[in-house]
Each structure stands twice: as C-alpha cells, then as structure tokens.
Amino acid sequence: MKRRDIVMASAAAALAALPGWSRAQGFPKPGATLKYVVPFAPGGLTDMMARTVAQKLSEAWKVSMIVENKAGGNAQIGAEQVAKSAPDGSSLLAITLTHAANVALFPNAAYSFTQDLRPVALLAGSPMLVVVPANSPIKDFKDLVALSKNKQLNAGSSGNGTPPHLTMALFNELNKTQMTHVPYRGGAPSMSDLIGGQLDVIFSNFPESIAHVKGGKLRALAICSLSRHPMVPEVPTTTESGMPGLVVENWTGAMIQAKTPDAIVDSYSREIIKTMYSADVEERARQQGFRVTSKGADEFAVFLKSEIERWSRIIRTAKITAT
Missing domain, CATH: 3.40.190.10 (Periplasmic binding protein-like II)
Structure with missing residues (x-):
C-alpha cells in the first residue's frame, strides 16, 4: 500500500470516530454561499492552496465557496474579519506561520487569535x-x-x-x-x-x-527540513549540514470563528483532509513546493500551540518588532 493511501486510511479512521463524522445537520445547505478568507494578496501560494480547497469543497458540497482576499495589517485584517464573523460556518480563514508569530508581534490586536478563532485543519507546509x-x-x-x-x-x-x-x-x-x-x-x-x-x-x-x-x-x-526536498534532491538539509535546530517550515492551515459548533468544524476537517490527500491536489501541492501534512482540528491545535510558543520565544529573545 502506498504512503498516501495509508495516510488517507488513517485519517479517515480517525475522523470516523469524531462525533461530527456525518455532515452537520443542515450544514451546508445546498446552494449556500461560503467564504474562504485569505489575508494575503491574490497569487501567492496560500491563496492558490485556498482556491484549490475552495473548489473541491464547492464540488463536494454543491455550494458556492468564494475566496476573498483581505490583505493588509501583517495578515491581521482578514483574520479579524473571520474572528468577528457569525459562528455559523459561513467564513473560513487561511492562516500561515505569520499568524502564529503575530500573537507575540501584536499583543494589542483588535481580536484574540487564540480565543476568537479555532483550528479546523492543517493543509500543507513548505520548508x-x-x-x-x-x-x-x-x-x-x-x-x-x-x-x-x-x-x-x-x-x-x-x-x-x-x-x-x-x-x-x-x-x-x-x-x-x-x-x-x-x-x-x-x-x-x-x-x-x-x-x-x-x-x-x-x-x-x-x-x-x-x-x-x-x-x-x-x-x-x-x-531547513528533516529530509531533502524532491525538487532539489542535491541540496542537503540543515541537519546534514551541522545545524539540526534550524528546521523551519512555513505552513498553511484553516481556522474558523471560535464559537462555531463542533459538528461544522468536523465537517470541514473531514473534507479538507480528503481534499489534500487526493492524488491531483497532492501532486499540485508538490509542484508548488508544498508537502501535504494535513491534520484534523485537534492535531492542528496541538501543532499551532507549539508554533506560537516557539516563535514567541524567538521574537522575545531577538527583540523583534513588527515595524
């Protein structure tokens, strides 16, 4: 059995155990309009990944999922929009490592990243x-x-x-x-x-x-990864080069308004994981330099917490400011 098939089978088994495995009752209604807010300008890799997922969700759920670019404020404008949106599953937010760093960079932001938003799924990462x-x-x-x-x-x-x-x-x-x-x-x-x-x-x-x-x-x-990248197999890792602590991956994931019901979050998690490990999407991600590392809400929450702690420490130690 291929690695991708094993991962998909494991993910499906894990998600099947969730209380919201079956589609949240009444969500989404066929023909509904949903938003995937990308807090960056169009054309970047986070934007391209969001558009790929949005298209797949639209097809799977028979809905219209619109990607809305809300760039600015170091990716905070779009994040604040979703943080203050209705907790009904109608707005999804694309996030990256930038948002984990923003927790320390912008302690007085107009919203709380950790309290007003909740993790949905990790999509992919790029070293x-x-x-x-x-x-x-x-x-x-x-x-x-x-x-x-x-x-x-x-x-x-x-x-x-x-x-x-x-x-x-x-x-x-x-x-x-x-x-x-x-x-x-x-x-x-x-x-x-x-x-x-x-x-x-x-x-x-x-x-x-x-x-x-x-x-x-x-x-x-x-x-800066644990293994060499297939696009540049001749380039050694930082571990091979004598600095194993320099492992850094810029990743992209999805979050949603914090009070959104578990069943809706589970529906999104299931469909996003299914999408990311589909053969065509995984290959498209690979060609763009990503490695698919999709995880559901609970695993993503653990990962996100560790990223916030890691970069908050680096930001404090290096005295990094946003300006």
Whole structure:
C-alpha cells in the first residue's frame, strides 16, 4: 500500500470516530454561499492552496465557496474579519506561520487569535531554503556558518516578523551571531537584490527562491527540513549540514470563528483532509513546493500551540518588532 493511501486510511479512521463524522445537520445547505478568507494578496501560494480547497469543497458540497482576499495589517485584517464573523460556518480563514508569530508581534490586536478563532485543519507546509547569489564566495552552509562569525553579513527578508526574518533570527541564536537584517516589502524585491549582490543571504520561502535556484541565479546552501526536498534532491538539509535546530517550515492551515459548533468544524476537517490527500491536489501541492501534512482540528491545535510558543520565544529573545 502506498504512503498516501495509508495516510488517507488513517485519517479517515480517525475522523470516523469524531462525533461530527456525518455532515452537520443542515450544514451546508445546498446552494449556500461560503467564504474562504485569505489575508494575503491574490497569487501567492496560500491563496492558490485556498482556491484549490475552495473548489473541491464547492464540488463536494454543491455550494458556492468564494475566496476573498483581505490583505493588509501583517495578515491581521482578514483574520479579524473571520474572528468577528457569525459562528455559523459561513467564513473560513487561511492562516500561515505569520499568524502564529503575530500573537507575540501584536499583543494589542483588535481580536484574540487564540480565543476568537479555532483550528479546523492543517493543509500543507513548505520548508525554508537558505540561498545566496550564484557568484557568492559562500559555497555551502558550513561556509555561511563560519563566515557569519567573522564578518557582518546582510540577510534580507520579506519584512519584519516574516518567516524569512524569524528563520534568520533562529540561525543567529543557534550560531551565536548577529547578521544584519534588511527587511523588504515582500519577497520579490528581496530576491532581486540578492540576485544583484546587494545582500549576502536570504532564509527564503521555498516557492520564492526555487525558480531562481533552478535558473542558476541563486545557490541553495541548505534546506531547513528533516529530509531533502524532491525538487532539489542535491541540496542537503540543515541537519546534514551541522545545524539540526534550524528546521523551519512555513505552513498553511484553516481556522474558523471560535464559537462555531463542533459538528461544522468536523465537517470541514473531514473534507479538507480528503481534499489534500487526493492524488491531483497532492501532486499540485508538490509542484508548488508544498508537502501535504494535513491534520484534523485537534492535531492542528496541538501543532499551532507549539508554533506560537516557539516563535514567541524567538521574537522575545531577538527583540523583534513588527515595524
């Protein structure tokens, strides 16, 4: 039996034990209109993943599920909208590692991430990739570790408190160094400056740098995961390169208004897991750099709690602020 079939069978068995295994009575009504709120601009990987799930839910439930992009406020605007929505299952929220970090970055937010929202399902994750310009004298990850202890290197990111910034902060902590952080407004401009030689390194979101690596403009030093990535099998992991603590994955999941009934949450969890482990979606995710790691509400809640604790500590230690 293939790994995917085993995972799907296990997931189905686990979900069958839930009290809400059968579709929540009356939800959703055929022909209903539901929202999948993405707190980022259209076109990003979180957006693409949400659209894939929304399409599958629409087909399975015979409803209209609209993806609504509500970018801004470091992904807080869309999150606040769902946090303050009706607890009837009509609005779903796409989240990423950014939201786990936001708990520490924005302690006075207009909503409580941990109290006004509840986990529905984890969808997939994508490991961070350590990249330098193709003509950089830094040839491998061990070179980076050694050079950063003797020279002030510049590390770019897509903004303060973003996954590339947090990964750099974790590297600094583990390596007892202080790279200079250079924040940008998004991943694309930071990649342009790295390629142009204005930056030394970026601990990048995999999808933002992989095309440049494949195109020969960037060199990948290591991948921040426990196993090598099938798209770059020649690139060693950070564990293989001597830094096992630098394992970072930017993930995407779904949450919903906190008072939403369990049966509705269970219906969403079941259908999302079924969708993510379907052959076509899993392959589409793989081509986009994701690894499907779909989990139901309870498992996702445990994972999310650990991510909030992990990044809150890093943010405090590194004195990271949102501005």
